[in-house]
Amino acid sequence: MEATARETIFRTCSLCEATCGLAFEVENNHIVEVRPDPDDVFSQGYVCPKGVAIREIHHDPDRLRRPMRRKASGDFEPISWDDAMEIAAERLIDVRQRFGADAVGIYYGNPIIHNHGALILRKALLEALGTRNAFSAGSQDTSPRFATSYYLFGSSLLTPVADIDRTDYFLCIGANPLVSNGSALTAPNIRSRLRAIQQRGGRVVVVDPRRTETARMADEHVAIRPGGDAALLLAMVRVLVDHDRVDYDFLHGWTEGADEVLDRLGKLDVRAAAEQCGVAPETIERLALELADARTGVAYSRVGTCNNRFGTLATYATDLLNIAAGRLGRPGGWMFTTPAFDATLITRLPGGDGHGRWKSRVRGLPETLGDLPSACIAEEIETEGEGQIRAMLTFAGNPVLSIPNGRRLAEAFEKLDFMVAIDLYVNETTRHADIILPSAWSMSEDHVDLLVSGFSVRNVARWSPPVVERATDERGDWEILLDLIRRLGGGPTGERPLDAAIGALEKVGYRWHPTKLADLLLRLGPHGDRFLPWRTGLNMDKLRQAPHGIDLGALRPGLERVRHRGHRVHLAAQPILEDLDRWLADLAKPRPDDEVLLIGRRELRTCNSWIHNAPSMVSGRERCVLYVHPDDADKAGIEDGATVELESKVHRGSVKVHVTDEMLPGVVSLPHGWGHAAAAPWQSVAGARPGVSANDWTDDQDVEGVVGQSILNGVPVRMLPAA
Numbered sequence: 243m244e245a246t247a248r249e250t251i252f253r254t255c256s257l258c259e260a261t262c263g264l265a266f267e268v269e270n271n272h273i274v275e276v277r278p279d280p281d282d283v284f285s286q287g288y289v290c291p292k293g294v295a296i297r298e299i300h301h302d303p304d305r306l307r308r309p310m311r312r313k314a315s316g317d318f319e320p321i322s323w324d325d326a327m328e329i330a331a332e333r334l335i336d337v338r339q340r341f342g343a344d345a346v347g348i349y350y351g352n353p354i355i356h357n358h359g360a361l362i363l364r365k366a367l368l369e370a371l372g373t374r375n376a377f378s379a380g381s382q383d384t385s386p387r388f389a390t391s392y393y394l395f396g397s398s399l400l401t402p403v404a405d406i407d408r409t410d411y412f413l414c415i416g417a418n419p420l421v422s423n424g425s426a427l428t429a430p431n432i433r434s435r436l437r438a439i440q441q442r443g444g445r446v447v448v449v450d451p452r453r454t455e456t457a458r459m460a461d462e463h464v465a466i467r468p469g470g471d472a473a474l475l476l477a478m479v480r481v482l483v484d485h486d487r488v489d490y491d492f493l494h495g496w497t498e499g500a501d502e503v504l505d506r507l508g509k510l511d512v513r514a515a516a517e518q519c520g521v522a523p524e525t526i527e528r529l530a531l532e533l534a535d536a537r538t539g540v541a542y543s544r545v546g547t548c549n550n551r552f553g554t555l556a557t558y559a560t561d562l563l564n565i566a567a568g569r570l571g572r573p574g575g576w577m578f579t580t581p582a583f584d585a586t587l588i589t590r591l592p593g594g595d596g597h598g599r600w601k602s603r604v605r606g607l608p609e610t611l612g613d614l615p616s617a618c619i620a621e622e623i624e625t626e627g628e629g630q631i632r633a634m635l636t637f638a639g640n641p642v643l644s645i646p647n648g649r650r651l652a653e654a655f656e657k658l659d660f661m662v663a664i665d666l667y668v669n670e671t672t673r674h675a676d677i678i679l680p681s682a683w684s685m686s687e688d689h690v691d692l693l694v695s696g697f698s699v700r701n702v703a704r705w706s707p708p709v710v711e712r713a714t715d716e717r718g719d720w721e722i723l724l725d726l727i728r729r730l731g732g733g734p735t736g737e738r739p740l741d742a743a744i745g746a747l748e749k750v751g752y753r754w755h756p757t758k759l760a761d762l763l764l765r766l767g768p769h770g771d772r773f774l775p776w777r778t779g780l781n782m783d784k785l786r787q788a789p790h791g792i793d794l795g796a797l798r799p800g801l802e803r804v805r806h807r808g809h810r811v812h813l814a815a816q817p818i819l820e821d822l823d824r825w826l827a828d829l830a831k832p833r834p835d836d837e838v839l840l841i842g843r844r845e846l847r848t849c850n851s852w853i854h855n856a857p858s859m860v861s862g863r864e865r866c867v868l869y870v871h872p873d874d875a876d877k878a879g880i881e882d883g884a885t886v887e888l889e890s891k892v893h894r895g896s897v898k899v900h901v902t903d904e905m906l907p908g909v910v911s912l913p914h915g916w917g918h919a920a921a922a923p924w925q926s927v928a929g930a931r932p933g934v935s936a937n938d939w940t941d942d943q944d945v946e947g948v949v950g951q952s953i954l955n956g957v958p959v960r961m962l963p964a965a
Contacts, residue, residue: 252279252789253706255293256356256684257849259694260423260430262289263790264296266709273297273685273709283791284702288431290423291847291858296685298856300710304925305666305855306680307716318668318678318924323717330677331729333660334371337633343372344603347619347631351639352379352850357684358692359720359756360637361585363734365594366741367723368612370732374600375622375631379850381615382644383545385949386554387426388611389597393815394561396805397586398595398611399696401426402561402576404542405797406435407699409574410444411532411539415560416471416546418454421846425544428691428698433459435699444536447529449474449521450546451841452869452911453904464529465906468839468956470519471543472552472825475559477515477523478530478541480507482566485527487534489568496801497565499814506822514829520906534567538574541567546841550955552828554948555821565811570801577797578804581695582703582780583760584767586805597949598817603629607950615950616645617942623654633660638719642670643851643917646940646952647892652920664722667855668924670917670935681719686712690760690785701798703769703780704791720756757782769794821948838874840890840957842936843913851915854928866933867900869911870961875901878961887962890939896964897934910959912936 248269254261263282267275276297280287299305309326310318321329337345348371354360368376380388388398395402404427406412417425419432429435436446436459448457449464449471457463466474482488483504493500516523533539543560547553561576569575589595589611598608602618604625619641622631634655642648642655648670655661655674663675672678689706712718717725724734733741734754744754761782764770771779785792801809847859854860868888870880880886882901887894888910897912905911914936922929937954944953 248274251707251709252282253709254689254691254704255289255296256689257292257296257853258423259425259428259697260285260290261428261691261694261704262293262430263704264289264293268709271710273300279790281790283793284700284704285430288434292849292853295853295856295858298858299853300683300685302855304927306668306678307713309680310668310678312676316673323715326677326679327725327729330662330679331726333676334633334635334662335730337659338372341632342629344375344629345632346371346373347375347377347622347634348373349616349619349634349636349639349641350378351637351644353638353852354378355693357638357719358690358760359687359718360723361692362756362759363720363723363727365591366727366732366734366736369736370727370730374609374614375629376613377616377619378613379616379639379644380611380613381617381950382952382954383548384426385610385613385615385951386548386557386946389554389949390557390561390818392595392597392611393818394558394811394813397589399586399589399693400578400803400805401697402564402570402578403427403697403699403797404540405574405577405699406432406439406540407796409439409538409540410442411536412436412439412444412446413449413529413533413539413541414447414456414460415449415475415541415543416548417542417544418450418456418844420455420459421844426697427542427544428694445532451906451909452843464521464525467518467520467906468841468909469550469552470521471547471550471556472559473515473519473829474521474526475541475543475556475563476507476510477512477526478533479559479563479566480510480512481527481530482534483507485531487531488566492565492568492570496809497811497813499812502814502819503562506819506826509826511829518829518833533563538572539567540564540569540575546955549951549953551946551953552821552825553946553951555818555825558818562813565813570811571799573797573799577799578801579696579698580701580768580794580798580803581698582701582767582769582794583690583692583695583763585693585696587763587766603627607945610949615945615952616641617945617950617952619645620647620651620654620942623657632658634658636663636665636671636675638665640669640671640851643915643935643937645942646937646954647942648917648935648937649893650942664719667852667921669852669921673921673924679722681722682712682716685709686716687718688757690757692760692763700796701794702791703764703785703794705782705785707786724754817948824947837908837958838961839909840936840939840959841909841911841955843869843911845913848913848915851918854915854918854931855925857927860927860931864898864931866913866916868897869902869905870899871905871907871909872901872903873907874910874961875899879963880961885964887964888939889960889962890941890957892941893938895934895938910961914954
């Protein structure tokens with residue numbers, strides 16, 4: 243047989259939000275090399291270590307290629323696709339018929355945001371199941387952002403972006419973009435972008451309990467007590483009021499409810515807020531005035547701000563600060579993208595967007611963007627009664643490691659009548675599944691950045707072709723989901739009349755494909771051709787002819803994308819005002835002097851838990867260690883490299899210590915996504931360096947007050963001598 247010539251295929255990375263352009267060298271349907279694409283219109287030759295590791299993940303011998311069925315022994319055996327899909331559908335239908343639709347729960351992991359087929363089919367799957375017990379990774383890191391955007395701007399997916407390419411003052415709170423590559427801030431090679439701010443005479447200020455990688459390159463690092471973000475940000479707004487730096491013309495012209503919010507902030511004592519956040523009042527005042535007086539400036543906050551006790555209020559306060567300083571919708575400030583693929587069009591469909599429309603059965607926690615807080619999954623499985631979850635479907639997620647009190651959840655999964663997982667691996671979660679349905683993974687599917695283009699610091703559009711051909715017995719994620727949806731009695735849109743029409747067309751040769759719907763969104767979007775032959779706008783054919791992408795220009799000024807009437811921002815939503823009142827009352831509560839607070843940490847070579855089986859991602863120094871300040875180490879009698887017992891309300895376990903002055907005294911840090919001992923029989927690389935799960939120490943009963951967000955930062959712990 244004649245050997246296939248080597249071919250270069252250009253594609254964006256789908257492992258994180260940076261969406262860097264990659265060049266794949268492929269020979270004989272094998273990925274030989276992965277390197278950065280120097281001609282990509284957005285990343286321009288930048289790539290992080292994760293992007294290069296895609297080759298290892300695709301060819302990983304531990305990755306599942308055939309459906310698996312769990313045996314009584316707990317091990318797995320391969321079965322056919324027909325048998326696997328039949329078992330999955332029949333068992334889910336049986337549970338639904340016997341106990342009701344809400345007896346089936348579903349959990350989506352965050353890889354879904356890089357999978358346009360799965361995103362498009364999400365509504366159809368929920369409609370086919372009929373359940374309200376839907377959960378996702380969003381309640382670990384993003385639900386506060388979704389709810390805030392919904393109330394302020396009229397769409398959960400309408401998120402302002404820091405225009406870092408044109409700003410002169412970048413205030414970064416609770417984020418480490420040099421490691422995350424940007425979160426709700428799609429900005430490849432963000433180090434160079436931040437350096438550019440400094441080179442043009444601007445300032446970069448990082449607020450974080452740890453002197454992070456981003457803080458080390460910044461002009462200033464401000465250490466803050468975990469959970470103090472709302473205090474800092476709201477106090478800064480109060481400073482702007484006191485110093486007459488508020489842009490009242492903007493407030494009165496483009497917002498509603500501003501007076502009601504500012505009246506409440508009139509009760510705020512800046513010194514009390516400073517005491518709560520651990521930042522001196524003088525520093526708070528200086529930061530606020532620097533932001534207001536800079537030629538252009540923006541405050542950006544992310545995961546560290548979201549997943550603490552007042553996460554939604556702190557996220558709202560970030561928007562409020564930018565609005566009060568007159569930075570919303572202005573170049574160099576807090577701006578909206580004009581994405582080629584406008585995902586907010588999907589949320590505008592009936593039932594697509596909202597907050598608090600229904601609540602969880604046991605604790606009454608509210609839904610956000612259709613999902614309930616994941617912290618309540620275990621209790622919804624354990625607690626008997628109508629609506630008890632008896633079957634579970636997980637898609638590309640590992641909630642045993644990613645949600646609070648994962649050990650409890652693992653035990654709860656064993657009590658289910660049935661569980662099916664769509665995943666590449668047997669991991670800490672899927673090992674509990676009765677059936678595992680492995681996808682061919684993204685390298686054999688085309689790809690568009692349907693969601694993350696809405697967070698981009700520049701408007702770009704790119705289509706990615708498949709890199710390799712999949713085997714005849716492999717299926718894509720969307721094909722697995724669509725097969726399951728149809729076996730459950732649904733169709734690809736979740737709208738019965740439209741699904742019936744698609745079914746009729748398929749009988750005469752039409753084949754539904756998610757990229758066809760993506761093309762519809764593209765053509766109807768702000769840069770699309772609207773199906774008019776005389777327009778010069780975009781369609782999928784034009785994207786396919788641009789292997790390095792199409793640059794659509796800088797972010798556009800204005801508030802035209804705000805969904806409320808008159809494009810006005812609504813500042814006084816009742817749930818947020820009520821939380822503001824709770825926070826003001828909380829200011830008077832004393833703070834323990836001797837408490838130690840646990841926060842999370844992200845590593846550059848980590849994308850949650852699922853790429854730890856790639857050798858290059860876990861090589862070198864040990865990363866799953868507890869960072870401890872020297873003062874705290876001295877108090878506890880701990881030396882660098884020692885093992886200690888870390889104890890919280892819900893767990894006590896051993897962990898190795900690294901003593902470092904980059905931590906704020908009284909704060910310790912563990913990276914998330916580790917704890918692979920249970921999956922060692924199926925993941926040889928991850929199992930050899932398992933680490934521990936930081937979320938074993940977090941409490942699933944302790945959640946944020948507006949959206950029920952998991953509190954993963956600021957967890958009280960004690961360090962004890964190792965046994």
